Structures are given as structure tokens and as C-alpha cells.
Amino acid sequence: MQLGLLFVDELRGFYKSKVMIFLWIGLPVIALLFRFISAESSGQTIPFTFISALVVSSIGGTLASVMLAVFIINEKNRHVYDLFLIRPLKRRDILLAKFLSMYTCVAIAAFFAVLAGMVTDYATTGALPATILTNAGESLATSLSMIAVACSAGVLIGVAAPSVLVGAILVIYGGNQISVIPLVPTLLNLPDATVITIVLASAVALGLLVASIALFNRKQF
Amino acid sequence: MSGNRLEDDGFVTIHNLTKSYGAFRALNDVSLDIKEGEIFGYIGPNGAGKTTTMKILVGLITDFQGLVSIGGHRVPKQKEEIHKLLGYLPQSIAFQEWRTVDQALKTFGKLSGLSETKVEDRIPEILGMLGLADARHKKVSQLSGGMMQKVGLAQALLHEPKLLVLDEPLGGLDPLSRFQFKEIVLKLGNKGTTILFSSHILSDVQDVADRIGIISHGKINQIGTLNELKSRLSSQKTVQILLSYVSDKWQEFSIINNVTGVEQPSPGRILVHLESQVDDDQVVNDIVQSIVKLGIRVRGISLLEPSLDEIYLNYVSEADN
Numbered sequence: 001m002q003l004g005l006l007f008v009d010e011l012r013g014f015y016k017s018k019v020m021i022f023l024w025i026g027l028p029v030i031a032l033l034f035r036f037i038s039a040e041s042s043g044q045t046i047p048f049t050f051i052s053a054l055v056v057s058s059i060g061g062t063l064a065s066v067m068l069a070v071f072i073i074n075e076k077n078r079h080v081y082d083l084f085l086i087r088p089l090k091r092r093d094i095l096l097a098k099f100l101s102m103y104t105c106v107a108i109a110a111f112f113a114v115l116a117g118m119v120t121d122y123a124t125t126g127a128l129p130a131t132i133l134t135n136a137g138e139s140l141a142t143s144l145s146m147i148a149v150a151c152s153a154g155v156l157i158g159v160a161a162p163s164v165l166v167g168a169i170l171v172i173y174g175g176n177q178i179s180v181i182p183l184v185p186t187l188l189n190l191p192d193a194t195v196i197t198i199v200l201a202s203a204v205a206l207g208l209l210v211a212s213i214a215l216f217n218r219k220q221f
Numbered sequence: 222m223s224g225n226r227l228e229d230d231g232f233v234t235i236h237n238l239t240k241s242y243g244a245f246r247a248l249n250d251v252s253l254d255i256k257e258g259e260i261f262g263y264i265g266p267n268g269a270g271k272t273t274t275m276k277i278l279v280g281l282i283t284d285f286q287g288l289v290s291i292g293g294h295r296v297p298k299q300k301e302e303i304h305k306l307l308g309y310l311p312q313s314i315a316f317q318e319w320r321t322v323d324q325a326l327k328t329f330g331k332l333s334g335l336s337e338t339k340v341e342d343r344i345p346e347i348l349g350m351l352g353l354a355d356a357r358h359k360k361v362s363q364l365s366g367g368m369m370q371k372v373g374l375a376q377a378l379l380h381e382p383k384l385l386v387l388d389e390p391l392g393g394l395d396p397l398s399r400f401q402f403k404e405i406v407l408k409l410g411n412k413g414t415t416i417l418f419s420s421h422i423l424s425d426v427q428d429v430a431d432r433i434g435i436i437s438h439g440k441i442n443q444i445g446t447l448n449e450l451k452s453r454l455s456s457q458k459t460v461q462i463l464l465s466y467v468s469d470k471w472q473e474f475s476i477i478n479n480v481t482g483v484e485q486p487s488p489g490r491i492l493v494h495l496e497s498q499v500d501d502d503q504v505v506n507d508i509v510q511s512i513v514k515l516g517i518r519v520r521g522i523s524l525l526e527p528s529l530d531e532i533y534l535n536y537v538s539e540a541d542n
Contacts, residue, residue: 002332009328016319078315083376086279087332088304221281 002089006097014105019067023109028116031055035120048124049132052117053139056110060143061150064106065175068098068151069167072158082221092213095155099209103151110143138194142182145201150179152208159212159219178204232257232415233278233384238287240273247273249439251287255417255432257383260410262430263419266537270439271419272312275388278417279309291384305334308377312388314369318362322353322372325361326379333380340379347375350405352398366393374402378409385409387418391425403429427529435533437540450532458501459525460508462491465518473515477507492525 014020031052072095075081084094114136122128153175161167182201185193231254238251248270255261265271276282277289280300289296291303316325323344330340348354351371356364361372370393377385387406391399399422406429410416420426426433427447435442435450443450464471471491475483479499484492495504501524512519527535 005328005331012324013317013319075317079311079313080315080317082281082311083309083314083316083329084332085281086304086307086309087329088301088334089332220284221276 003093003096006089006093007100010097010101011104014101020105023063023105024112027056027060027109027113028052030059031113031117032120035117047117047132048120049114049117049128049136050139052113053136053143056113057139057143057146060106060110060113061146061179062171062176064102064147065150065154065157065171065179066168068102068154069158069161069171069175070164072098072155073161073164073167076158077163079221085221091217095159095209095212095216098158099151099155102154103148106147106151107144110140110147114140114143141194142186142197145182145197146179148205149182149201149208150175152205152212153178156208156212156215159215178208231255232259232292233261233417234288234290235274235278236288238274238277238285238289240270240277240282240285247439248277248285251436251439251441253434253441253444255415257415258410258413260406260416260429260431261418262426262433263417263436264421264423264426264433264533265419265436265442267421269436271436272388274436275309275386275417275419279307279386280304306382307384307386308380308382310370310373310377310385310387310390312392314373316361316372318360320361321358322348322361322364322375323357325372326376329376330379335380343379347378351375352401367395367398370394371398374405381414383415385414385416385418387416389419389421391420391422399425423529423533433529435536437537440540442536442540447529447532450529450536451527458495458497458499460493460495460505460522461525462493462508462512462522463520464489464491465520468517470515470517474508474511477504477511479504479507 011020031048034055035048035051081094085091118128118132118136121132154171157167157170157175161170181204182197185196185200190196233253233255235254236252238248239246240248251270251274253261263271263274273282277285278291278296280297280303283297292306294302294306296303320328326344326347327340330343331337335343344357345354348357351374353368353371353375356368356372361369364372370390374387374390377387390406391402394402403425406416406418410429410431418426418430430447432444432446433450434444443453445453462471462474467488471483471485474480474491474493477493479496480493481496482494484494486492493508495501505522505524509522512522
């Protein structure tokens with residue numbers, strides 16, 4: 001029950017602090033810009049759906065891990081958590097609520113970006129071939145897997161890093177690289193790569209979250 | 222030590238509490254008990270260990286040696302039970318910047334186990350009591366330091382906790398707010414809420430505390446009521462005599478029994494210092510007799526008692542030495 005309350009509270013926070021708006025409008029807009037730039041420079045028209053998925057997977061994960069790490073470090077250092085930790089709730093719920101709310105926000109942004117791609121493709125070509133739909137689904141699954149790993153890495157860095165600056169460096173050094181792990185099955189052309197990607201991403205994200213919770217539980221405030 | 226012993230000693234029990242940060246010992250074998258419904262003032266210089274004690278009590282610091290319990294529940298093992306009992310105002314209060322006062326109180330009220338209806342009822346009640354009714358829908362980032370402190374107290378009081386832990390609650394408050402704050406603390410104490418609060422403003426502690434604990438260099442120096450602390454103080458007792466006119470006859474007071482010295486710090490104001498273990502009434506009576514005998518006209522005579530500031534400085538400097 002407390003987790004649900006904290007989750008809704010975090011979403012409200014993202015809404016009030018305009019994080020949601022910037023994500024949900026920002027990602028599709030960046031994808032749109034990228035599409036026009038690439039079309040003009042290469043002279044070819046790559047399906048917008050692909051471009052959107054590409055943009056979401058490359059930017060969405062980084063955004064998610066940076067935002068989570070910065071939020072947690074900032075709130076930890078300002079002693080915002082003191083008032084939560086003295087109430088009858090589990091410490092892990094604070095981190096899980098952060099992870100789930102950020103993942104939800106970025107996942108919705110990713111969905112919007114890919115949807116914008118599909119709508120644009122349909123408007124320009126008048127049809128959406130089955131291959132585009134299938135590839136878009138697979139790309140979205142990969143993107144969401146990468147975002148899950150990036151979010152959990154952001155939580156771990158947020159709990160461990162002593163300052164925002166160190167947190168940002170760790171996200172760039174480590175968080176970004178870890179979030180590429182779900183791409184390995186696709187790069188190796190494994191059969192059922194999408195399924196393996198989802199399983200692998202879930203395992204890595206879970207491992208990172210367990211480590212974050214263990215660290216947070218031992219933390220002295 | 223048996224589990225019953227902890228409950229018998231007090232609502233809050235701290236036994237042999239030690240906390241170290243590397244080589245630095247922040248708390249050294251601290252023991253104190255606070256009875257149910259008692260207002261306990263906790264004073265000491267900066268870095269003495271007040272905040273560390275409070276953070277251990279509320280479960281923010283879990284790595285320590287010693288026994289700590291609230292209402293018979295061990296800290297930090299039974300933190301779920303303990304957190305239902307307590308309200309806490311930290312020294313520096315911080316909320317997420319996007320919150321309004323209303324949203325902050327709703328969230329913390331619900332997390333403390335209050336129902337939606339109860340939270341809706343309590344928020345205007347608490348804000349009204351603290352003079353914050355107009356600030357309900359303001360963002361916390363727009364509040365002044367004093368108002369923020371009051372919102373901090375509001376979140377601590379919302380769920381009507383049995384134990385209130387207030388770390389420097391009066392810092393940043395104007396005189397009127399300090400007065401209101403003390404009134405609230407006294408009212409809660411009368412209702413049976415156990416209150417532990419620290420302050421550097423010693424007169425505020427004097428106004429509200431049933432008992433006072435003085436901590437210095439991580440060690441409890443003294444615990445007792447204000448009168449007990451005064452009576453334990455080994456410094457001299459002093460009688461102040463205000464003369465109606467300037468006269469040299471005051472030097473005769475030095476021959477009275479149990480008088481250790483006489484001085485005139487300003488014209489017409491005489492201080493007669495007494496031995497520490499003396500019967501005050503007897504000596505004051507002897508001084509009055511002497512005044513009559515010497516034919517001195519006086520405007521007033523009073524026994525000067527040490528203020529909490531003097532008691533505090535005395536005990537803390539004793540510990541420093």
C-alpha cells in the first residue's frame with residue numbers, strides 16, 4: 001500500500017516539476033528533428049518509426065539514469081528522506097517507487113515517440129507495412145529493456161554517489177555502458193533475441209535494484 | 222537486561238549508548254530515561270551529540286552500541302512499531318520543492334497511517350493551530366525559514382504521535398512564533414504526549430521542560446529538574462541588596478556567619494556571597510537583622526538564583542576542564 005502511495009506521489013512530483021511534459025513532448029520532437037536532418041543529409045527517407053525507436057533507446061536510457069541519479073543524490077543530501085524514513089514504511093519502497101515512476105514516464109515517452117513515427121510514416125506513405133510494425137515492436141521492446149537497466153543503474157548510482165557531480169560522471173562512465181547489455185542478444189543474432197533481451201534486462205535491472213536496496217538499507221542518515 | 226526492565230524505566234529508555242564515527246566518539250555511554258508524558262529538554266554545545274542521540278532514537282542512524290527503546294519496543298529492530306508512535310522535526314527540514322504545504326501534509330499523513338478523511342480533517346486543524354491556514358496551498362519553496370519550521374512541526378503533529386522528537390525546533394522563529402511554539406509544546410505535554418526537544422535557547426528549555434539533560438562531548442553531564450540542577454551546582458549563593466542611598470556600611474555584612482564575601486558592583490547595589498551548603502533563610506534573616514542594626518535604608522533584598530544559562534555554562538565548563 002505504501003509503495004502505491006509513494007509511486008503516485010512520485011508521478012505527481014514528475015508532473016508538477018514539468019519532467020513529464022519535457023519527456024513526453026521532448027523525445028518525439030527530438031526524433032522528428034533527427035528524421036529531417038538524416039533525410040536531408042542522406043537523401044534517403046528512412047521510416048520514421050525506426051528513427052523514433054533509435055532515438056528513444058539512445059537518449060531515453062541516458063535521460064532516465066541521469067534524472068534518477070540526480071534526484072536521489074539531491075534529495076539524499078538535502079535530508080528530504082529523513083521525513084519518509086521515520087514513518088512506518090519499508091526503505092526499499094522509496095527506491096522502488098522512484099524506479100517504477102521514472103520507468104513509467106520514460107516508457108510512455110518512448111511509446112509516444114514510436115507512435116509519432118508510425119503516424120508520420122502512415123501520413124507520408126499512406127500505409128504501414130507489416131515489417132515496419134514487427135520491427136517497431138521489437139525495437140520498442142529493446143528500448144524498454146535498455147531503459148529498465150538504465151533506470152536501475154541510475155538508482156544504484158543515486159544511492160552510492162556522494163554528490164551530483166560524481167553521480168553524473170558515474171552515469172556517463174558506467175550507467176550508459178550497462179544499459180547496452182540488453183542489446184547483446186541482437187548483436188549476436190541469437191534466435192528469439194527479443195525474448196532473451198527482455199529476460200536479460202529484467203535480470204540485470206533486478207540485480208542492480210537489489211544492490212541499491214541493500215546499500216540504502218545500510219545507509220546512516 | 223530483561224525486556225521488562227526497559228519498559229519499567231520510562232517511555233523512552235537509552236542505556237549505555239555509544240556511537241563512533243571512525244576515531245571520533247560522538248556519544249559515549251549515554252544513559253537517560255524519559256517518562257511517559259514528560260517534556261524533556263536536551264541541551265549542550267554544538268557537536269555535543271544531541272542530534273546524533275535523536276537520530277538514533279528515530280531510527281535514522283541504526284549503527285550504534287547500547288540499548289534504546291520507545292514504549293517497550295527496541296530501536297531499531299522494531300522500527301515499524303516505533304515509527305507509528307513518533308513524530309520528528311529534524312534540525313534542518315527539507316521537502317521536495319514541487320510540493321505545496323497541503324500535498325506535503327497529505328503525503329506524510331497517509332504514510333503515517335491516517336485515512337484520507339482523517340488527513341483532510343487534521344490538516345486545517347493543525348495549520349490553524351500553527352497560524353499557517355493561509356499557506357496551505359503555497360509551494361514549500363516559497364515559504365520563509367520560520368514558516369518552513371512550522372510546516373515541519375505540522376507534519377510531526379499530524380498523526381498525533383505519542384512521542385515527539387524536536388531537534389532545535391525554535392531556531393529561525395520570531396519571538397511571537399517561539400511563544401506560540403512553546404504554548405503548543407506545553408499543551409501537548411498536558412495531553413500526555415512525551416516530548417524530547419533540544420535547543421540552544423536555554424530560556425526556552427527552562428520555560429517548558431519538566432526535566433533537563435545536559436550533554437557535553439558525547440557524555441551526559443547532568444539530568445534533573447531545574448531545581449535539582451540548581452541545588453547540585455557548587456557555585457556560591459548570592460543575596461542582592463539594593464540600598465536607598467550610597468553608604469559604606471555595607472562592608473559590615475562580611476562579618477555575618479556563613480558569608481564568604483561582599484562586593485559593590487555598582488553604587489548602591491551590594492552582593493553578599495554565601496557558603497554553598499548554607500540555610501538561605503537563616504542567612505537572609507541575619508542580613509536583615511544586620512541592616513536594622515546598622516540603620517541602613519534598603520529598597521530591596523533578594524536571593525539570586527543561578528539562571529539556566531549559568532547552570533549550563535557551569536556544567537559544560539566543568540566537563541571541558
